[in-house]
Amino acid sequence: xxxxxxxxxxxxxxxxxxxxxxxxxxxxxxxxxxxxxxxxxxxxxxxxxxxxxxxxxxxxxxxxxxxxxxxxxxxxxxxxxxxxxxxxxxxxxxxxxxxxxxxxxxxxxxxxxxxxxxxxxxxxxxxxxxxxxxxxxxxxxxxxxxxxxxxxxxxxxxxxxxxxxxxxxxxxxxxxxxxxxxxxxxxxxxxxxxxxxxxxxxxxxxxxxxxxxxxxxxxxxxxxxxxxxxxxxxxxxxxxxxxxxxxxxxxxxxxxxxxxxxxxxxxxxxxxxxxxxxxxxxxxxxxxxxxxxxxxxxxxxxxxxxxxxxxxxxxxxxxxxxxxxxxxxxxxxxxxxxxxxxxxxxxxxxxxxxxxxxxxxxxxxxxxxxxxxxxxxxxxxxxxxxxxxxxxxxxxxxxxxxxxxxxxxxxxxxxxxxxxxxxxxxxxxxxxxxxxxxxxxxxxxxxxxxxxxxxxxxxxxxxxxxxxxxxxxxxxxxxxxxxxxxxxxxxxxxx
Amino acid sequence: xxxxxxxxxxxxxxxxxxxxxxxxxxxxxxxxxxxxxxxxxxxxxxxxxxxxxxxxxxxxxxxxxxxxxxxxxxxxxxxxxxxxxxxxxxxxxxxxxxxxxxxxxxxxxxxxxxxxxxxxxxxxxxxxxxxxxxxxxxxxxxxxxxxxxxxxxxxxxxxxxxxxxxxxxxxxxxxxxxxxxxxxxxxxxxxxxxxxxxxxxxxxxxxxxxxxxxxxxxxxxxxxxxxxxxxxxxxxxxxxxxxxxxxxxxxxxxxxxxxxxxxxxxxxxxxxxxxxxxxxxxxxxxxxxxxxxxxxxxxxxxxxxxxxxxxxxxxxxxxxxxxxxxxxxxxxxxxxx
Numbered sequence: 001x002x003x004x005x006x007x008x009x010x011x012x013x014x015x016x017x018x019x020x021x022x023x024x025x026x027x028x029x030x031x032x033x034x035x036x037x038x039x040x041x042x043x044x045x046x047x048x049x050x051x052x053x054x055x056x057x058x059x060x061x062x063x064x065x066x067x068x069x070x071x072x073x074x075x076x077x078x079x080x081x082x083x084x085x086x087x088x089x090x091x092x093x094x095x096x097x098x099x100x101x102x103x104x105x106x107x108x109x110x111x112x113x114x115x116x117x118x119x120x121x122x123x124x125x126x127x128x129x130x131x132x133x134x135x136x137x138x139x140x141x142x143x144x145x146x147x148x149x150x151x152x153x154x155x156x157x158x159x160x161x162x163x164x165x166x167x168x169x170x171x172x173x174x175x176x177x178x179x180x181x182x183x184x185x186x187x188x189x190x191x192x193x194x195x196x197x198x199x200x201x202x203x204x205x206x207x208x209x210x211x212x213x214x215x216x217x218x219x220x221x222x223x224x225x226x227x228x229x230x231x232x233x234x235x236x237x238x239x240x241x242x243x244x245x246x247x248x249x250x251x252x253x254x255x256x257x258x259x260x261x262x263x264x265x266x267x268x269x270x271x272x273x274x275x276x277x278x279x280x281x282x283x284x285x286x287x288x289x290x291x292x293x294x295x296x297x298x299x300x301x302x303x304x305x306x307x308x309x310x311x312x313x314x315x316x317x318x319x320x321x322x323x324x325x326x327x328x329x330x331x332x333x334x335x336x337x338x339x340x341x342x343x344x345x346x347x348x349x350x351x352x353x354x355x356x357x358x359x360x361x362x363x364x365x366x367x368x369x370x371x372x373x374x375x376x377x378x379x380x381x382x383x384x385x386x387x388x389x390x391x392x393x394x395x396x397x398x399x400x401x402x403x404x405x406x407x408x409x410x411x412x413x414x415x416x417x418x419x420x421x422x423x424x425x426x427x428x429x430x431x432x433x434x435x436x437x438x439x440x441x442x443x444x445x446x447x448x449x450x451x452x453x454x455x456x457x458x459x460x461x462x463x464x465x466x467x468x469x470x471x472x473x474x475x476x477x478x479x480x481x482x483x484x485x486x487x488x489x490x491x492x493x494x495x
Numbered sequence: 496x497x498x499x500x501x502x503x504x505x506x507x508x509x510x511x512x513x514x515x516x517x518x519x520x521x522x523x524x525x526x527x528x529x530x531x532x533x534x535x536x537x538x539x540x541x542x543x544x545x546x547x548x549x550x551x552x553x554x555x556x557x558x559x560x561x562x563x564x565x566x567x568x569x570x571x572x573x574x575x576x577x578x579x580x581x582x583x584x585x586x587x588x589x590x591x592x593x594x595x596x597x598x599x600x601x602x603x604x605x606x607x608x609x610x611x612x613x614x615x616x617x618x619x620x621x622x623x624x625x626x627x628x629x630x631x632x633x634x635x636x637x638x639x640x641x642x643x644x645x646x647x648x649x650x651x652x653x654x655x656x657x658x659x660x661x662x663x664x665x666x667x668x669x670x671x672x673x674x675x676x677x678x679x680x681x682x683x684x685x686x687x688x689x690x691x692x693x694x695x696x697x698x699x700x701x702x703x704x705x706x707x708x709x710x711x712x713x714x715x716x717x718x719x720x721x722x723x724x725x726x727x728x729x730x731x732x733x734x735x736x737x738x739x740x741x742x743x744x745x746x747x748x749x750x751x752x753x754x755x756x757x758x759x760x761x762x763x764x765x766x767x768x769x770x771x772x773x774x775x776x777x778x779x780x781x782x783x784x785x786x787x788x789x790x791x792x793x794x795x796x797x798x799x800x801x802x803x804x805x806x807x808x809x810x811x812x813x814x815x816x817x818x819x820x821x822x823x824x825x826x827x828x829x830x831x832x
Contacts, residue, residue, distance in 0.1 A: 324718035358699040
């Protein structure tokens with residue numbers, strides 16, 4: 001049934017003095033899902049950019065169905081039936097589903113105009129193949145991110161895709177949406193398409209992958225088939241060592257007084273939410289995407305306006321109307337989308353780290369550059385940030401290091417309350433472990449931490465207590481031994 | 496992803512070793528090539544085998560001719576760094592020049608002229624800034640409006656004619672005097688550039704300007720008062736435009752409603768030539784200075800060569816576009832990244 005459709009062999013690629021890929025092999029079969037794993041910077045993206053014609057390999061060969069081909073530009077890849085779906089989806093929200101699918105390749109009618117009836121028919125046929133619940137005339141603006149992804153898949157199918165590469169497609173999806181996506185992937189596999197699936201998530205890979213290729217530091221770290229796969233083995237291959245203590249041990253007691261006390265918060269998306277966090281405690285905020293986790297966090301932080309509700313920090317009522325007020329009261333908020341909401345990619349690591357405390361490192365408004373350097377040096381040591389220097393631009397750092405820079409910015413305010421929204425999204429395993437370590441360290445120092453996460457194992461592994469949100473309300477609370485993935489899911493989805 | 500090359504021009508960036516020395520210099524090589532090119536051209540076309548182009552006199556001349564645009568472009572750099580634009584600086588210059596000249600007339604107190612020039616500019620900048628920062632109106636629209644309205648105001652204040660006064664002891668020095676052999680106009684421009692550099696690179700406010708321009712939402716979540724930062728950039732831009740009004744009024748002993756027409760475009764051209772991104776967050780004041788000098792050198796060189804002013808427009812327009820293309824091509828990393 002499954003034939004080798006793609007062979008990339010002996011692929012090498014250097015950027016200046018950096019070896020990005022060294023003798024990497026990848027074989028994809030039709031009717032199979034091939035997972036490509038590795039830490040950030042391992043070379044997954046570079047390999048896929050070579051496959052899609054964005055980069056040219058320095059050495060190596062690509063064969064498509066046994067015949068060597070040269071992919072000099074992205075159009076060549078599309079021509080060969082190779083399509084990529086990036087994390088950032090290329091959807092125009094102002095256009096309809098059909099227009100998005102046939103963007104640039106719309107069927108032409110007489111006089112060169114677009115043949116709309118045919119475009120709709122063709123789009124409907126593609127959507128049927130995926131089993132979507134929306135039609136070709138739906139405006140893209142009314143669809144969710146998960147639906148957009150399906151539109152992108154339909155577009156790939158419109159290009160007669162034989163090889164479909166998906167780069168961390170579930171990063172922005174809820175569990176339920178991910179489940180839908182997996183069904184679509186199963187369907188495509190049954191239809192004979194070879195799928196290359198890039199992901200960090202073990203559960204997904206075990207659910208989907210027929211074969212797994214692991215890269216580490218630009219080299220092939222190993223190949224596995226479904227039968228031989230185990231998470232421990234994979235983690236070992238990815239980081240080159242076994243991670244015995246993935247989550248640091250939680251302490252069970254010894255929490256301080258109530259540090260953050262949220263009572264009856266209301267907004268247009270939140271209905272009367274209350275929660276308390278003690279000093280030294282890590283509270284998980286769980287729920288499906290859209291349940292109001294981020295919305296509640298932004299209300300506490302003063303980023304959005306609340307209609308009602310009372311906030312106490314360390315036993316005193318505080319009035320917080322803006323992030324500025326929140327920061328003054330010692331509340332930090334690490335946003336979920338670090339590039340859009342957190343980082344200044346064109347500024348240096350130092351500037352990014354110091355942005356909240358510039359006035360403490362300035363005299364009469366003039367920057368004290370020596371003090372800033374000290375601040376950076378301390379942060380770099382404490383968080384094990386890998387940057388060439390404090391002057392390195394944050395845009396050039398890896399995802400994990402960017403996240404640590406952002407975390408350093410919030411540590412610099414010496415927070416009493418720290419809200420972390422998806423603190424490990426898009427960071428590699430090594431950085432994940434570091435971030436968990438820092439969270440526990442902060443908690444041990446008496447910081448009250450709120451951790452929002454879509455990854456249930458993370459919530460269960462890190463948090464002392466969990467508040468589950470559903471449709472903007474608190475659906476329940478779990479503590480101690482009650483904290484478990486199933487219990488959380490039950491609360492998150494109960495009707 | 497932002498390209499590596501663009502990054503090097505960001506605030507506080509030390510260029511990576513991988514960046515060529517060329518990339519670090521920005522548009523400076525183009526300025527030098529143009530300067531030497533015009534020297535050779537004027538030499539080649541001169542009748543007696545001599546040229547005045549490279550003399551100290553002519554160099555000071557170039558700097559003096561560039562000074563007003565340099566002051567305007569410095570202010571414009573602040574605004575463009577926040578991803579904004581200010582089309583009204585030419586009109587602000589006119590209003591400021593007319594108001595200052597009116598104050599200089601015999602029945603007024605000429606000592607107040609200089610403050611009037613500068614403070615009227617500041618006031619107009621604050622109007623722009625308030626609308627952009629606190630009413631949330633698009634800067635292009637706001638300043639298109641004030642550009643038109645203030646132009647009308649300048650004509651009205653000047654009563655449709657020119658206000659001439661050759662007896663301006665209070666500020667004659669500004670446009671016509673010199674210090675240590677260098678015109679005051681050049682000193683003022685240099686001072687404005689240096690002060691702008693200092694604010695942008697050495698102060699908390701400067702870093703906030705880059706932050707607001709690079710990522711306004713992140714800036715808000717960092718507790719930066721985004722509105723105040725925006726108000727500041729339009730205010731200082733107005734202030735500099737007022738100063739430029741003083742410079743041109745003093746230089747020409749007069750002002751009229753059509754003063755400074757089109758100056759906003761020269762200022763924007765200098766900023767863009769200098770590598771500042773119109774989408775905000777990337778750029779430097781040194782780039783702007785080089786950009787303004789490129790335009791100045793071309794104007795001067797072409798005039799010496801006897802090229803008609805119509806062709807000068809064409810040439811400068813072509814150079815702006817070509818230099819920017821060259822810059823993009825030159826800074827393009829070898830392979831992606």
